[in-house]
Amino acid sequence: MPADATAHLRIARPSLDLAAAERFWVSGLGLDVLYRHTTDGVPGEHSLLMVGWPTAAWHLELVHDPAAPVQPRPTAEDLLVVYLGEPVSDALVERLERHGGKRVPAHNPYWDTWGVTVQDPDGYLLVLSTRSWSNA
Structure with missing residues (x-):
C-alpha cells in the first residue's frame, strides 16, 4: 500500500x-x-x-540515548506549528514558560504576525499560530 x-x-x-x-x-x-x-x-x-x-x-x-546522548541541533526554521484558529491566550504562553519554555522572537517575522514562538527545553521551536489550516 x-x-x-x-x-x-x-x-x-x-x-x-x-x-x-x-x-x-x-x-x-x-x-x-x-x-x-x-x-x-x-x-x-x-x-x-x-x-x-x-x-x-x-x-x-x-x-x-543515555550511553551516547545526541545533542539537539535545531535551526531557526525547525518549527512545529500548531494552528489554533484563534488568538493565543496569555495563559497558555505563561503555562509553557512555567514548564520550561521560553518565548522568543521568530526568525521569520511572519510567525510573529500570526502567532507566538516558544522554545522548548531542547531548543526546538513551537509556533502557536492564530491562523487555521486545511490541506483541502
Whole structure:
C-alpha cells in the first residue's frame, strides 16, 4: 500500500532531558503521553517519550540515548506549528514558560504576525499560530 493521507506521521527528535521535555509538552502544551520506554540501564537501548493527542494522525517522539546522548541541533526554521484558529491566550504562553519554555522572537517575522514562538527545553521551536489550516 502506498503512503497516502491516512498514514500516521511521527516526528522524532533527540532530547537531553526527557523529564523536562515531558513537563513542556504535556504539562505546558497539554499533549498526552502516548508511550514511554526507559532503558532501566540496558546497554544499547534508548529511552523515549511519545506525546500527542490520542485522535491526531501524528505524534512527537523524543529520544534519549543515555550511553551516547545526541545533542539537539535545531535551526531557526525547525518549527512545529500548531494552528489554533484563534488568538493565543496569555495563559497558555505563561503555562509553557512555567514548564520550561521560553518565548522568543521568530526568525521569520511572519510567525510573529500570526502567532507566538516558544522554545522548548531542547531548543526546538513551537509556533502557536492564530491562523487555521486545511490541506483541502
